[in-house]
Amino acid sequence: MAQPATTLDATVDNISGRELDAHWMPFTANRAFKADPKIVTGADGMYFRNASGGRVLDGSSGLFTSAAGHCRKEIADAVDRQLRELDYAPSFMRGHPKSFELAKRIAALTPPGINRVFFVNSGSEAVDTAMKICLAYQRARGRGTRTLFVSRERAYHGVNFGGVALSGMQKNREAFGFGLPTVAHMRHTWLAENKFTKGQPEHGAELAEDLERMVALYGADNIAACFVEPIAGSCGVLVPPSGYLERLREICDRHGILLVFDEVICGFGRTGKAFAAQSFGVTPDVMTMAKAITNGAQPMGAVAVRQEVYDTVTESASDGAVEFFHGYTFSAHPAACAASLAALDIYEGEGLFERARAMSARFLDAIFGLADLPVVTDIRGYGLIAGIDFALANRPGLRGNEIQARLFDAGLHVKATGDCAIVAPAFIVEDSHIDEMCSVLRDVLKSY
Ligand SMILES: Cc1ncc(COP(=O)(O)O)c(C=O)c1O
Secondary structure, three states, rough: OOOOOOOOOOOOOOOOOOHHHOOOOOOOEEEEHHHOOOOEEEEOEEEEEEOOOOOEEEOHHHHHHHHOOOOHHHHHHHHHHHHOOOOOOOOOOOOOHHHHHHHHHHHHHOOOEEEEEEEEEEHHHHHHHHHHHHHHHHHHHHOOOEEEEEEOOOOOOOOHHHHHHHHOHHHHHHHOOOOOOOOEEEEOOOOEEEEEEEOOOOOHHHHHHHHHHHHHHHHHHEEEEEEEOEEEEEOOOEOOOOOHHHHOOOOOOOOOEEEEEOOOOOOOOOOOOOOOHHOOOOOOEEEEOOOOHOOOOOOEEEEEEEHHHHHHHHHHHOOOOOOOOOOOOOOOOOHHHHHHHHHHHHHHHHHHHHHHHHHHHHHHHHHHHHHOOOOEEEEEEEEOOOOOOOOOOOOOOOOHHHHHHHHHHOOOOOOEEEEEEEEEOOOOOOOHHHHHHHHHHHHHOOOO
């Protein structure tokens, strides 16, 4: 039978604007993209392959997903085997072995005491699930008035309505009304006096006292939880000031408020330990995770909680009754569990979290070496993640968007948010990749 006219085949020379029309792309300038598409057709290790077969160095591990590098055979094989053995298991009232095994593996990576894991399919679902867990917990322990969430300006907690309400990025909120009314925002932790700080900044621990002010304003009896990203990632890598997370922990403890770390970017080694909670030595009550949980090879997320949170919710229901009315058709999908187990084997077998820690100084030194460029107004970084701010052009986001497109054309993929490039290579990164990354960055940035 004759093949239909080729559309998006691997040559992609054939791409015309019309063939791209049907896909409304997320967080993308669709008209600009379709006029000048940035297509990747393959990947291996540290590199994507572009539409003309050239190599593009992946400077952001995809979207902070592919921590062990791309197209890991062990993960592909595990998913393949799983799909042939058990392609789907109903997630409600039925179980399959790999979800239990995976929950145990994750609980061994999280800080002691955080040992119950609820599976979802993305970071956004993890955040909204965590919000519901916090409300269910407070209600189950007789504190049903605790319905307010405290989060932070410049936070990114995904795109579902709960997460958008928590988020503190104006563009992610402005088109969607007020969303949940029960959120109050602390100030973000970017301070001019901390500019160009490598690692944790010296100034700003006192900003945690904003939570105490929320208690004074709203009453502790009305506050369910405080949500923060340990390192605020998507808004440009705001590393917590020394002492900041510790103070949040103390204030939460004092007032019976749950502390939630959104570790969707930080989790699975990005900060040099399994989770940022361990890197910064502060243990939350609830943690969200996603992205690198499967090395990006399958959609998956999870919420891990202190056992007391799980026990309180489950023990509050009568015998035989569902305790938590929440879950997804694809929670703990067998293929995602298989991918995650294989990814965790790689992380462990190759010592990749330790490797992320070992490569951090080399990586940060190289990125901070771009500080002399006139267009660079600030750089921040920790572990294997750094944010590079660019001087504003005519309107916010214009220059960041242009720079990420030019970098791609020059052979480097970097995730940009507004006027900030977020560089976060896979943990298999070598010195030569860091040099290549910084050389492309310098070449493009020096023209501004
Ligand atoms: C901290 C944080 N939370 C939640 C999310 C949302 O994750 P997803 O895009 O998988 O829904 C992200 C995505 O970047 C994130 O960085």
